[in-house]
Amino acid sequence: MSTYATLEQEARSQWEALQGRPWLRVGMAICGRSAGAQEVLDALRRALERHGLPATLTPVGCLGLCFAEPLVDIQKPGRPRIFYQRVTPQSAEALVEDYLLRDNPRPDLALGTLGGQVAGIPPLEEHPAWKPQVRIATRNCGTVEPANLWHYIANGGYRGLAKVLAEMKPAQVIEEVSKSGLRGRGGAAFPTGTKWNFLARAPGPTKYILVNCEEGDPGAFNDKGILESDPFTLIEGCTIAGYATGASKGYVFIRHGHEGPITLTRKAIAEAYKAGLLGQNILGSGFSFDMEVVLTGESYVSGEETALMEAIEGKRAMPRSRPPFPAQVGLWGKPSNINNVKTLSYVPEIVAKGGAWFAGIGTERSKGTAIVCLSGHITRPGWYEVPFGLTLRQVVEGIGGGTSTGRPIKLLQTGGPLGGVLGAERLDIALDFDGMAQAGAIFGSGGVIVADDTTCAVDMVRNLVAFCQFESCGKCFPCRLGFTHMLEVLERIATGQGRPADLEAMRTIGQAMSLGSLCGHGQLGFNPVQSALRFCADDFRIHIEEGRCPTGACRPVLSLPRRTRPQPVGGWYARHAYAHH
Amino acid sequence: MSSHQEDLRQRIRQAIAGQPQPTVTILSSLLAVQDALGWLPAEAIEEVATRTGATINDVWAVASFYTNFRFSPPGPHTVEVCWGPTCHLLGAQAILQAVQEAVGLPGEGDTPDGRYSLKLNTCLGACAQAPALALGHRIYGRMTPETARRLVEGVNQGEAS
Ligand SMILES: Cc1cc2nc3c(=O)[nH]c(=O)nc-3n(C[C@H](O)[C@H](O)[C@H](O)COP(=O)(O)O)c2cc1C
Ligand code: SF4
Numbered sequence: 213m214s215t216y217a218t219l220e221q222e223a224r225s226q227w228e229a230l231q232g233r234p235w236l237r238v239g240m241a242i243c244g245r246s247a248g249a250q251e252v253l254d255a256l257r258r259a260l261e262r263h264g265l266p267a268t269l270t271p272v273g274c275l276g277l278c279f280a281e282p283l284v285d286i287q288k289p290g291r292p293r294i295f296y297q298r299v300t301p302q303s304a305e306a307l308v309e310d311y312l313l314r315d316n317p318r319p320d321l322a323l324g325t326l327g328g329q330v331a332g333i334p335p336l337e338e339h340p341a342w343k344p345q346v347r348i349a350t351r352n353c354g355t356v357e358p359a360n361l362w363h364y365i366a367n368g369g370y371r372g373l374a375k376v377l378a379e380m381k382p383a384q385v386i387e388e389v390s391k392s393g394l395r396g397r398g399g400a401a402f403p404t405g406t407k408w409n410f411l412a413r414a415p416g417p418t419k420y421i422l423v424n425c426e427e428g429d430p431g432a433f434n435d436k437g438i439l440e441s442d443p444f445t446l447i448e449g450c451t452i453a454g455y456a457t458g459a460s461k462g463y464v465f466i467r468h469g470h471e472g473p474i475t476l477t478r479k480a481i482a483e484a485y486k487a488g489l490l491g492q493n494i495l496g497s498g499f500s501f502d503m504e505v506v507l508t509g510e511s512y513v514s515g516e517e518t519a520l521m522e523a524i525e526g527k528r529a530m531p532r533s534r535p536p537f538p539a540q541v542g543l544w545g546k547p548s549n550i551n552n553v554k555t556l557s558y559v560p561e562i563v564a565k566g567g568a569w570f571a572g573i574g575t576e577r578s579k580g581t582a583i584v585c586l587s588g589h590i591t592r593p594g595w596y597e598v599p600f601g602l603t604l605r606q607v608v609e610g611i612g613g614g615t616s617t618g619r620p621i622k623l624l625q626t627g628g629p630l631g632g633v634l635g636a637e638r639l640d641i642a643l644d645f646d647g648m649a650q651a652g653a654i655f656g657s658g659g660v661i662v663a664d665d666t667t668c669a670v671d672m673v674r675n676l677v678a679f680c681q682f683e684s685c686g687k688c689f690p691c692r693l694g695f696t697h698m699l700e701v702l703e704r705i706a707t708g709q710g711r712p713a714d715l716e717a718m719r720t721i722g723q724a725m726s727l728g729s730l731c732g733h734g735q736l737g738f739n740p741v742q743s744a745l746r747f748c749a750d751d752f753r754i755h756i757e758e759g760r761c762p763t764g765a766c767r768p769v770l771s772l773p774r775r776t777r778p779q780p781v782g783g784w785y786a787r788h789a790y791a792h793h
Numbered sequence: 794m795s796s797h798q799e800d801l802r803q804r805i806r807q808a809i810a811g812q813p814q815p816t817v818t819i820l821s822s823l824l825a826v827q828d829a830l831g832w833l834p835a836e837a838i839e840e841v842a843t844r845t846g847a848t849i850n851d852v853w854a855v856a857s858f859y860t861n862f863r864f865s866p867p868g869p870h871t872v873e874v875c876w877g878p879t880c881h882l883l884g885a886q887a888i889l890q891a892v893q894e895a896v897g898l899p900g901e902g903d904t905p906d907g908r909y910s911l912k913l914n915t916c917l918g919a920c921a922q923a924p925a926l927a928l929g930h931r932i933y934g935r936m937t938p939e940t941a942r943r944l945v946e947g948v949n950q951g952e953a954s
């Protein structure tokens with residue numbers, strides 16, 4: 213049986229062996245690949261072979277600096293890591309020839325260094341997109357090979373679990389997590405320690421930890437990012453949650469089609485079993501825990517916690533009524549706890565360093581860090597882990613570099629389609645669960661979409677409501693009909709056919725939805741409209757009174773999928789498909 | 794029963810039986826068949842019902858709910874254009890228009906010659922590289938209408954030559 217000490221020794225020797233020759237790491241997560249990283253990796257491999265160079269070439273996850281993708285990180289023995297940005301197959305070959313063969317580090321292609329100075333290349337530690345970051349859940353992202361257990365352990369992985377199993381009682385673990393102030397990162401910001409206590413008190417022996425990586429919010433990509441970059445941090449966090457609550461099994465719930473996170477998480481789970489870090493009698497402690505990846509089909513609502521359980525059971529992802537709550541009657545009728553990927557990814561460091569350490573970061577009621585995904589009209593799109601309490605301006609202008617268009621910011625869309633929009637005048641509020649909710653948007657899962665002044669709020673909201681209408685599961689009519697009706701009204705306004713009574717009509721619909729819907733999808737669905745009416749009332753007014761779009765962004769005919777499922781389109785979506793049989 | 798049909802059933806059964814994960818359900822089995830065949834023939838509904846001990850109705854309920862399932866064979870090239878808010882801000886409608894023109898379709902669906910299937914996607918997860926589209930399993934970011942058109946036309950030419 214393995215002990216932590218033997219695993220650590222093996223990990224250290226493997227990590228040290230890597231340092232003996234040039235090590236090239238290529239960011240191969242979704243954003244890297246969609247920017248052409250596969251071609252860059254192939255070019256590097258060919259160049260190394262052609263020159264017969266002894267070097268290690270490793271696909272890694274995402275460092276979060278998506279604006280710089282494809283990103284290549286080259287570390288020569290005894291030298292700092294040098295990050296090269298926007299690498300092409302041609303510049304990849306040049307790097308091999310110039311830096312590896314001739315020792316010219318090509319400052320003109322570099323973004324920055326980590327861990328030391330190289331003449332002519334600025335340190336990444338001083339880069340505006342890196343400097344404000346405090347990397348806890350993302351500490352290994354872009355540094356380790358994603359499903360390589362030895363890389364994970366060599367960087368401090370499984371310290372937390374080893375400590376928990378050797379020294380702590382389950383109740384002490386929950387106490388430590390409560391002390392840390394950790395709140396759920398999946399949307400509702402519920403205190404994690406409190407939630408774990410519900411499950412700990414429920415009768416066993418069969419109880420489940422369900423990890424939510426549905427991540428259907430457009431504009432959010434940090435859950436998939438963590439699983440594609442460092443799945444072990446989630447696996448370790450989930451195992452600790454299992455120990456703390458007396459659960460027997462963890463399910464990681466990922467949307468079908470996202471091959472990177474799915475494959476890497478499966479591979480990492482298999483490695484953990486092999487090393488005795490999952491399965492029976494983990495590290496000889498007597499504690500046993502299983503984990504498995506389960507897939508959902510395309511359905512946004514399957515990320516809602518009770519719909520998620522239905523989907524794991526293989527049914528339609530339609531939310532259940534509560535009570536009973538999942539901690540009493542959950543997956544397959546057994547007590548269950550649902551957490552977001554990010555929430556659990558903090559746990560290993562929280563137990564290793566103590567709850568008080570985590571609680572020392574962030575604000576009074578939002579502890580620790582926020583993992584913000586910046587996209588839209590932004591100079592530096594990417595995902596950045598920063599302490600709560602920074603202002604939105606510091607994030608958007610400092611880290612993100614302001615708008616990519618050079619135009620003024622008009623609004624931020626935060627927290628996914630059920631979140632809301634914030635006007636530019638609120639840029640000085642702090643990044644904080646409660647502060648942002650008060651301002652009319654929510655932090656949610658961390659997506660922040662930046663829109664400049666060419667954006668029309670009506671057009672933006674129409675897109676969000678079309679999403680919600682498309683994704684309504686259809687179980688309850690306030691949501692199913694409400695979104696359809698709201699979209700009709702918005703389309704009328706967008707195309708210059710709006711009537712003065714339309715704003716009131718939307719408020720009435722929105723109120724009925726929030727009062728009468730079964731789950732958060734319908735209950736929160738009015739948020740984007742309500743917040744847009746608050747911050748961008750003029751856009752709506754001009755549309756209705758003058759019959760024109762103030763920015764010209766609203767198009768008369770817009771291709772958006774519009775249906776209350778199921779409705780056929782082409783070969784997709786349910787229909788009387790087999791009539792010919 | 795024709796040998797073609799027998800062959801189809803065989804592939805469906807293999808897909809259902811070959812699932813790597815311990816938890817096998819109606820949904821997981823349907824996803825496995827969709828992965829193997831690219832669509833769900835009526836036989837798949839029956840086989841999944843048999844394997845999971847469910848009724849045809851139960852299986853059909855699940856299949857008709859999730860929007861990634863297809864009920865007729867897709868063309869060799871499936872194009873998914875993201876219409877999420879980030880891509881929307883950065884020009885998804887123009888990308889969609891370029892793709893529609895390139896394949897000759899007015900919206901989602903299959904081309905009459907069966908070469909392309911076009912679908913909208915709510916978010917491909919590549920928002921940092923928006924606007925994005927997917928060709929088969931591969932995602933392409935930082936699209937312009939022109940690069941999108943060339944990409945989509947290119948796959949067909951690549952295949953024909
Ligand atoms: C329509 C809808 C979709 C949701 N989608 C997700 C999701 O994709 N990922 C997620 O973590 N939480 C999602 N949630 C929130 C979950 O229901 C749940 O609150 C969360 O997973 C709990 O984890 P946490 O306590 O760690 O935040 C969604 C909620 C609703 C109403
Ligand atoms: S509120 Fe909407 S998504 Fe939620 S159960 Fe009702 S119909 Fe389904």
Ligand code: FES
Binds near residue numbers: 877
């Ligand atoms: S919004 Fe298009 S990839 Fe996310």
